[in-house]
Amino acid sequence: MSDSLCAETIRITGHNGDEVEAYVARPSGDGKRGGVVVIHHMPGYDRSTKEIARRFAELGYDVAMPNLYWRVAPGASPDDAAAAARAQGGVPDPQLVGDVAGAAAWLRSLPTSNGKVGTIGYCSGGRQAVLAGCNVDLDAAVDCYGAFVVGTPPEGFPLKVTNLVDQLPNLRAPLLGLFGNEDQHPSPEQVDELEELLKQLGKTYEFHRYDDAGHAFFSPDRPSYRVAAANDGWERIEKFFGTYLGG
Amino acid sequence: MCTYATMNTDLDGSAKGPESRWFHVTHGTVYFDHPVHALAEHTLNIDFTDPARGPGARVAVELTAQSARDLVAAIEAALASAPAEMTG
Numbered sequence: 001m002s003d004s005l006c007a008e009t010i011r012i013t014g015h016n017g018d019e020v021e022a023y024v025a026r027p028s029g030d031g032k033r034g035g036v037v038v039i040h041h042m043p044g045y046d047r048s049t050k051e052i053a054r055r056f057a058e059l060g061y062d063v064a065m066p067n068l069y070w071r072v073a074p075g076a077s078p079d080d081a082a083a084a085a086r087a088q089g090g091v092p093d094p095q096l097v098g099d100v101a102g103a104a105a106w107l108r109s110l111p112t113s114n115g116k117v118g119t120i121g122y123c124s125g126g127r128q129a130v131l132a133g134c135n136v137d138l139d140a141a142v143d144c145y146g147a148f149v150v151g152t153p154p155e156g157f158p159l160k161v162t163n164l165v166d167q168l169p170n171l172r173a174p175l176l177g178l179f180g181n182e183d184q185h186p187s188p189e190q191v192d193e194l195e196e197l198l199k200q201l202g203k204t205y206e207f208h209r210y211d212d213a214g215h216a217f218f219s220p221d222r223p224s225y226r227v228a229a230a231n232d233g234w235e236r237i238e239k240f241f242g243t244y245l246g247g
Numbered sequence: 248m249c250t251y252a253t254m255n256t257d258l259d260g261s262a263k264g265p266e267s268r269w270f271h272v273t274h275g276t277v278y279f280d281h282p283v284h285a286l287a288e289h290t291l292n293i294d295f296t297d298p299a300r301g302p303g304a305r306v307a308v309e310l311t312a313q314s315a316r317d318l319v320a321a322i323e324a325a326l327a328s329a330p331a332e333m334t335g
Contacts (some may be wrong), residue, residue, distance in 0.1 A: 077300035079283045083294045084302040087276045224288050
């Protein structure tokens with residue numbers, strides 16, 4: 001497999017037919033392949049998440065990452081855009097669903113598409129990956145330590161984020177969950193609760209939990225980075241997407 | 248985790264921001280969450296902004312929880328040290 005790829009910033013059609021910015025990365029060659037929608041974390045459409053997008057292209061997938069803050073702060077630097085979006089209340093769930101659906105449609109429209117598209121999100125994006133898996137036609141979803149998939153957010157959260165328990169019956173994509181045992185959001189008990197719910201609902205899922213890892217263990221530019229958990233996690237993701245997005 | 252919690256407040260003052268230019272600050276956003284730059288898992292973050300000038304009109308600080316508390320105490324002490332008729 002070649003490691004040649006092309007990455008660029010384009011516009012795609014997102015929620016409500018809005019034109020939104022997206023970072024896309026595509027392997028060289030015209031062979032058929034799956035697609036991956038990368039959901040950026042709350043700190044934004046930043047360099048580290050674009051590196052993740054390019055890594056999936058290097059792994060052989062067409063990749064699209066919509067800029068979830070484009071409407072609020074077009075053209076702003078990622079940290080300024082994240083701050084502006086936060087001050088205005090964050091990304092509403094229906095908008096996230098629409099933007100992921102738009103990115104998935106763009107991926108499926110490519111001549112290289114094999115028709116299969118998955119999604120992955122980290123931190124707040126982990127919850128949003130599950131949300132997308134419940135509401136968008138996807139073939140795989142990966143939740144990396146997303147808080148409030150289950151559990152109740154504290155009172156007074158201005159962003160009005162809710163858990164996804166009532167949406168889990170609609171989960172249509174196999175779910176890979178990667179969690180740190182030292183994380184408190186989600187806590188190991190909440191991961192247990194999510195696993196039990198998925199089991200009761202008969203959903204296809206695969207969870208891996210890491211000792212000596214807390215939240216954000218995939219982030220190489222943060223003190224929370226844990227090389228053993230991150231390396232194993234990447235292997236799990238590669239295998240999971242190979243199973244559900246390949247062929 | 249992403250805490251999601253965000254405190255918004257109106258402000259009236261000035262800050263020195265992008266390209267070393269001063270601008271009128273009208274708004275403050277305060278939250279305890281992941282930093283962009285500070286080497287800590289979570290920090291107390293403050294954005295001094297003027298939304299009317301766009302997202303780039305922002306002075307951002309990311310402080311450890313203890314240093315944020317120290318800052319609050321220093322602000323309170325500075326205000327208390329001035330004559331009441333000056334601070335309203």
